[in-house]
Amino acid sequence: MPPSEGADASSAPKEDAKPSPSSPPSLDAVRLRKQPPPEGRESLWRRRSAIFSFWAVVLCLGLPVWWKTTAIYRADLPLQDMTDWAEGKICKPVFPLRIAVEAPLPPQDAHHLLRTTQHALDDLNEFSAHHLRLMLADPPAPANASQQVVVDGTRNTSDDEDIALSIRLIPVETGATPRSHLQPYSPTLDVYYTPNQIPPPSSTGSPLATFIAHELHKIFAEEQAQLAYLLSTASGGHSSKMKSLSPETSAELQRQSTRALKYAPTYHLTFSLFTPTSTPSAWDIESALRQYVAPLLDSFSAISNFTVDTQVQLYATFSPSIRQPEYDEALKAWTLRKEDLSGFINAAEWPLSPSIGKGPTVNFVLYVPDKTQSPLLVKESGANSWLIPQWGGVAILNPTAPGKDAIVSASLTKEALGPAMHTFSNQLISLLGLPQMPSSLPLRISTLARVRAASLIFSASSTLGALAQVYQKLPSIPVPDSVAKSVDLALAHLQLACDRLREGRFQGALELARIAEGEAEKAFFERSMVGQVYFPDEHKVAVYLPLLGPVAVPLVMAALKELKSGLSALRGR
Amino acid sequence: MLSFLHFLLLIALVACASASSDYHERLLLRPLPQSTLLASFNFRSMESSVAFAQQNFRYFPRSFGQILQHAHTKELHVRFSVGRWDADNWGQRPWHGAREGGTGVELWAWIEAQSEEEAFSRWLTLVNSLSGLFCASLNFIDATKTIRPVMSFVPEGDHANSTSLHLLHGTLPHEVVCTENLTPFLKLLPCKGKAGISSLLDGHKLFDASFQTMAIDVRPVCEGAGGSCVLEMEQTVDMVLDIARSKRPRDDPIPRARPIEEIECDTGKGYNSGDTCYPLDKHAEPAWNLTELFGRPLKGACPLTEETGDDANTLCINTPPERTIQVNTTGKYAETRSASDTLRCYKLPIGAEFDLVLPEQQMTTGLVRAEPQLYAARSINGHGQERGSVQAVIKNPSETDAVEFVYLESLPWFMKPYLHTLRARVDTSSENPVRETYYRPAVDRRRGTHLELRMVIPAGSTLTLTYDFEKAILRYTEYPPDANRGFDVAPAVIRLLAPYQSVDKKGIYLRTTSLLLPLPTPDFSMPYNVIILTSTVMALGFGNIFNLLVRRFVGVDEVPALGAGGLKGVIMGKIERLKAKLGRA
Numbered sequence A: 001m002p003p004s005e006g007a008d009a010s011s012a013p014k015e016d017a018k019p020s021p022s023s024p025p026s027l028d029a030v031r032l033r034k035q036p037p038p039e040g041r042e043s044l045w046r047r048r049s050a051i052f053s054f055w056a057v058v059l060c061l062g063l064p065v066w067w068k069t070t071a072i073y074r075a076d077l078p079l080q081d082m083t084d085w086a087e088g089k090i091c092k093p094v095f096p097l098r099i100a101v102e103a104p105l106p107p108q109d110a111h112h113l114l115r116t117t118q119h120a121l122d123d124l125n126e127f128s129a130h131h132l133r134l135m136l137a138d139p140p141a142p143a144n145a146s147q148q149v150v151v152d153g154t155r156n157t158s159d160d161e162d163i164a165l166s167i168r169l170i171p172v173e174t175g176a177t178p179r180s181h182l183q184p185y186s187p188t189l190d191v192y193y194t195p196n197q198i199p200p201p202s203s204t205g206s207p208l209a210t211f212i213a214h215e216l217h218k219i220f221a222e223e224q225a226q227l228a229y230l231l232s233t234a235s236g237g238h239s240s241k242m243k244s245l246s247p248e249t250s251a252e253l254q255r256q257s258t259r260a261l262k263y264a265p266t267y268h269l270t271f272s273l274f275t276p277t278s279t280p281s282a283w284d285i286e287s288a289l290r291q292y293v294a295p296l297l298d299s300f301s302a303i304s305n306f307t308v309d310t311q312v313q314l315y316a317t318f319s320p321s322i323r324q325p326e327y328d329e330a331l332k333a334w335t336l337r338k339e340d341l342s343g344f345i346n347a348a349e350w351p352l353s354p355s356i357g358k359g360p361t362v363n364f365v366l367y368v369p370d371k372t373q374s375p376l377l378v379k380e381s382g383a384n385s386w387l388i389p390q391w392g393g394v395a396i397l398n399p400t401a402p403g404k405d406a407i408v409s410a411s412l413t414k415e416a417l418g419p420a421m422h423t424f425s426n427q428l429i430s431l432l433g434l435p436q437m438p439s440s441l442p443l444r445i446s447t448l449a450r451v452r453a454a455s456l457i458f459s460a461s462s463t464l465g466a467l468a469q470v471y472q473k474l475p476s477i478p479v480p481d482s483v484a485k486s487v488d489l490a491l492a493h494l495q496l497a498c499d500r501l502r503e504g505r506f507q508g509a510l511e512l513a514r515i516a517e518g519e520a521e522k523a524f525f526e527r528s529m530v531g532q533v534y535f536p537d538e539h540k541v542a543v544y545l546p547l548l549g550p551v552a553v554p555l556v557m558a559a560l561k562e563l564k565s566g567l568s569a570l571r572g573r
Numbered sequence B: 001m002l003s004f005l006h007f008l009l010l011i012a013l014v015a016c017a018s019a020s021s022d023y024h025e026r027l028l029l030r031p032l033p034q035s036t037l038l039a040s041f042n043f044r045s046m047e048s049s050v051a052f053a054q055q056n057f058r059y060f061p062r063s064f065g066q067i068l069q070h071a072h073t074k075e076l077h078v079r080f081s082v083g084r085w086d087a088d089n090w091g092q093r094p095w096h097g098a099r100e101g102g103t104g105v106e107l108w109a110w111i112e113a114q115s116e117e118e119a120f121s122r123w124l125t126l127v128n129s130l131s132g133l134f135c136a137s138l139n140f141i142d143a144t145k146t147i148r149p150v151m152s153f154v155p156e157g158d159h160a161n162s163t164s165l166h167l168l169h170g171t172l173p174h175e176v177v178c179t180e181n182l183t184p185f186l187k188l189l190p191c192k193g194k195a196g197i198s199s200l201l202d203g204h205k206l207f208d209a210s211f212q213t214m215a216i217d218v219r220p221v222c223e224g225a226g227g228s229c230v231l232e233m234e235q236t237v238d239m240v241l242d243i244a245r246s247k248r249p250r251d252d253p254i255p256r257a258r259p260i261e262e263i264e265c266d267t268g269k270g271y272n273s274g275d276t277c278y279p280l281d282k283h284a285e286p287a288w289n290l291t292e293l294f295g296r297p298l299k300g301a302c303p304l305t306e307e308t309g310d311d312a313n314t315l316c317i318n319t320p321p322e323r324t325i326q327v328n329t330t331g332k333y334a335e336t337r338s339a340s341d342t343l344r345c346y347k348l349p350i351g352a353e354f355d356l357v358l359p360e361q362q363m364t365t366g367l368v369r370a371e372p373q374l375y376a377a378r379s380i381n382g383h384g385q386e387r388g389s390v391q392a393v394i395k396n397p398s399e400t401d402a403v404e405f406v407y408l409e410s411l412p413w414f415m416k417p418y419l420h421t422l423r424a425r426v427d428t429s430s431e432n433p434v435r436e437t438y439y440r441p442a443v444d445r446r447r448g449t450h451l452e453l454r455m456v457i458p459a460g461s462t463l464t465l466t467y468d469f470e471k472a473i474l475r476y477t478e479y480p481p482d483a484n485r486g487f488d489v490a491p492a493v494i495r496l497l498a499p500y501q502s503v504d505k506k507g508i509y510l511r512t513t514s515l516l517l518p519l520p521t522p523d524f525s526m527p528y529n530v531i532i533l534t535s536t537v538m539a540l541g542f543g544n545i546f547n548l549l550v551r552r553f554v555g556v557d558e559v560p561a562l563g564a565g566g567l568k569g570v571i572m573g574k575i576e577r578l579k580a581k582l583g584r585a
Helices: A007-017 A023-032 A041-070 A079-086 A107-124 A145-151 A207-219 A221-233 A247-259 A285-300 A338-343 A414-431 A441-473 A481-503 A506-524 A537-572 B007-015 B049-053 B062-070 B116-134 B179-187 B290-294 B526-550 B566-584
Strands: A095-102 A130-136 A163-171 A179-182 A188-193 A266-274 A305-313 A326-328 A333-336 A361-367 A376-378 A385-388 A392-396 B023-032 B036-048 B073-083 B104-112 B165-172 B211-222 B229-242 B313-318 B326-329 B334-338 B343-347 B354-358 B375-381 B387-395 B403-411 B415-426 B434-440 B449-457 B462-471 B487-489 B493-498 B508-511 B515-517
Touching: A041 A537, A041 B526, A079 A441, A079 A481, A095 A107, A095 A481, A107 A130, A107 A207, A130 A221, A163 A207, A163 A441, A179 A207, A188 A207, A207 A221, A221 A247, A221 A441, A247 A414, A266 A285, A285 A305, A285 A414, A285 A441, A305 B062, A333 A338, A361 A414, A385 A414, A392 A414, A441 A481, A441 A506, A481 A506, A537 B526, B036 B049, B049 B229, B062 B073, B062 B116, B073 B116, B104 B116, B116 B165, B116 B179, B179 B211, B290 B354, B313 B354, B375 B515, B387 B403, B387 B449, B415 B449, B449 B462
Parallel strands: A095 A130, A095 A163, A163 A188, A266 A305, A266 A361, A333 A376, A361 A392, B023 B313
Antiparallel strands: A179 A188, A326 A333, A385 A392, B023 B036, B036 B229, B073 B104, B073 B211, B104 B165, B211 B229, B313 B343, B326 B354, B334 B343, B375 B387, B387 B462, B403 B449, B403 B493, B415 B462, B434 B449, B487 B515, B493 B508
16 A cells, blocks of 8 residues: 555545445445535536536637637538539420521422421431421512411521521522422532422422421431430430430441540640651641641631641650560561550650640641551551540551662651541541531531530530539538639520521520530539548548547536536425 | 871761751760769751741750740850869760859850840749759759840850840859659650660769769851841750769669689789789770770661761760770661761660770770860868858960950859959969959849859969958858758859850850859748847846835735645645554554
8 A cells, every 4th residue: 555645545445445446434424424514505606607608609709709719611502503413404405497498489499398398307316306497598578477377487587607508599400309408518408399399289298398308308308317316315304305316326426436435625635657767757737737636627717726847756666565566477467466456546755735725726647657567567557647535646667668668758748648638637537526428518516516415505504503513422522612603604505506506596505605614513512522522521630629629528527516416406495 | 106087076976967857866975084974965956947937846845945935035044063173084075065064053145135134034934944844953943043144155156136035044052953853854865765876874973973964955057148048956965974883783783892713913012912912903994895884885877867967877986996895786876987986976776775885995095185275173271150252263275365255153142352462463474364354243142153253374374363351141041951061152154255266156165164153051940049138037037126126025924824744744744644544553
């Protein structure tokens, strides 16, 4: 027993402990002690109110202040709207296309022809969201009002841009009639007919009307398929009104859509010449671009801007991860295996870094193989070019006359570049997601504008939906006001874009959808939101524990003691 | 000793190449005293400004060109350097110091902009993009490390409208230049280190050199007034190799003593015997060859260079005529001698390896070493955590000419010089050598000090420049992880104005070494100690007051016991019971 113990404490336990623990003796010991004077009611209440007021300050002031100062700011987001957009509940895109008809006919006949053609068209169309509306291009002076309503509820000829296609009716005397010709460089369909094919006002159908209807249907078939595919892949309740697609069409459309680059207002095109040796070290790329690529880019200028740069890179070797080309006796050529094509671009060595500035870079690589490995082809197909989805294209340029001197190929002429440039143009067209049909380029581009507008609306909506999910799932991320602002802007522009689509003003819809997409992406990729994802609540406590611990102990002990004595007092009473 | 061609002229000879082809390269080898070798690589590629504007890049690297266009940079100079040029032994600097940088990274550029703010934002764009391209921390060049020199730099290129050009200069003396900076440097070359003299550049050897500097210079060159312009990009690597060190095999790099039987002993020493030997210094030029020295063979010529004429001679070596040089190659090469046979140039074979073999040789003649126009040294003096002083000693070795020069200091903001303590003294005269002063004081955490002095040293004298400075105390978060190492202060740049003139617009420069400034460093566990201490004090205070308020005070003998004798009593009872039980059992 240590002698340092307090005198009053040491004597008492010794006596009590000897007999095994029974309560009566110890109670006796306590009873023996001098009792403190009974506590006055006033001091008891004073003590209790002191404890109570401390607790009140802690609970009502301390904890809220602590909570508030360490809380993460989360701006309010219109979560319900965002989810609704993502689920497609708000906007059901429709594509009412206006088709202007120029007919050298008396107004009465023209309106009748329109009406019958429209009937035939409506019968053919299975896809309700995509709707073709015929109208007279240059309405002759006040025509029959009732018929005008039949043709088109609202007469809107103000904007030329909104007319998807013009049909020109041209009376001819010779040749098979009716026949049609789609102009390759303007959205115009020429229909040749003999005057006797104009339907008489009494009849309900005519071969000319049916013919025009079928032609139109054929022209827009691919666009309809694309849109139908887009609607079916987008989440939500579009499936009900979608027309069924055959599995082959669907697979083909999927292939096209995975290939295509994401829409951007600016694309950077990089044309690179790679060779494993030192020749050719020059190419006449400037004039080749002017001849083969510039016209194509001009026609795309309505949708996107393009910057073009070129480079020459010598001594570019294959990456060690792919198998070196093998000589194939049957093809009399060096061959690359198809599975190695994905590793053909030696990303570590070849300087194909993205261009500076906003927008994706599309790479076109012209590879001139070594003389000892020429001609170089793909083993399975014997092809010399391939497309890398969402990245660019590769073309292998084998010298036309194998075995010729190096001097010939030291510089590539415009003519030598021709086939490769054609390949690159085709690759660019598929990378941009341009449909294969119809043959008129402006029509294809306007189709692209519609498809892009719709896909932008869908992608912006799904981005907003994802943001709403992140907001709900991760309560610890901060959400600044700028995100809320971007979300509001995105929602507003989405609504406007959807309205424009309904009005058939596709160019405007594309512009608005582009803004909506940009704002949605900006909100989703806000940098400050990811900052504190990995800073859990425990850290907040840990930093304050040295203060909170020592303060909390007396508070809690006092409260417990007081509660205990209060309870025993109650029981004693 | 025979006197041979002046090194100055030699460099000029090498640099002045006609602009007929668009790509030139040349390697100049020059043995230096103490068995070292200076290797100066020079690569120049040209792109017409029309093609550059249209982004049709042929010899000019695309990634680099796009950065310049994006940042509206008209002329650019980047330097990556390691080591110190030993002017006392090695003489004049290669390229007169115009292709040399201070230790670490140095960057200056002329940027086209309407206002200073625009220029600075473009400068930030430029350093950030270059940082990614060269794998260097160039993005750390911010406002505090950027200055706008007034007298020290002049544009090398021909600029049409120089009024809208802004010169900005930044340094990173702390940056460690290493192999990862060489790889992107080589990728910018058309032959990419696969052929031509660039095939000799190997990261292990380059960064093992006693001194090395890599430079990239982009400038527009116009022929006459209104003539066609080309954008010239010059890449330069200068390295001083220690021959004995470079010849060590890579798999066994540790130097070992040779067995005593293989060493030729100096029998003149008194202690020479069977087991003690002082190696005989034969003063012979050591044997070396290119493959051994650079660690890889020279793979022939880069086919893009000129095939005939002076530009075809891409490898030159500057030695006395009596030095034996054997050529080892299977291809066709040509040798030309110029400048009284002291400069031997070789036209390299295409596609075949090429090697120069120099045997060990006792020399009777040597080359005259060109003496530098100025010697400069700078150091930090003083002690303590509060103040210090900087002393720069600049010596003019010429017996006849007074030298006029500009001295540029770019100091970090936490090193605060007192300008009133600036003293410049010349030992031979009492005249004040400072002719002009440009000073822009530092602003804490916003910009550094910029000091430019135009001074004149009389012939054969030494100039001593001193000034005192105060060390600032940084904020806790501003210290780097290795705070106790000290902070690097960028080298001073000295540009010679007169009487020496360089043949082109490059100018004559020299740089001092960088300085290491020790700053007072706090104990970095301090914040946690402070948190714990304040929390404890607050808790103590709180506990006392709280107890005073809620405790009931009674007499000592009136304390109600917890059980019997409190907690201690309970425990004692338990122990006693246990003892009793054990005793019974």
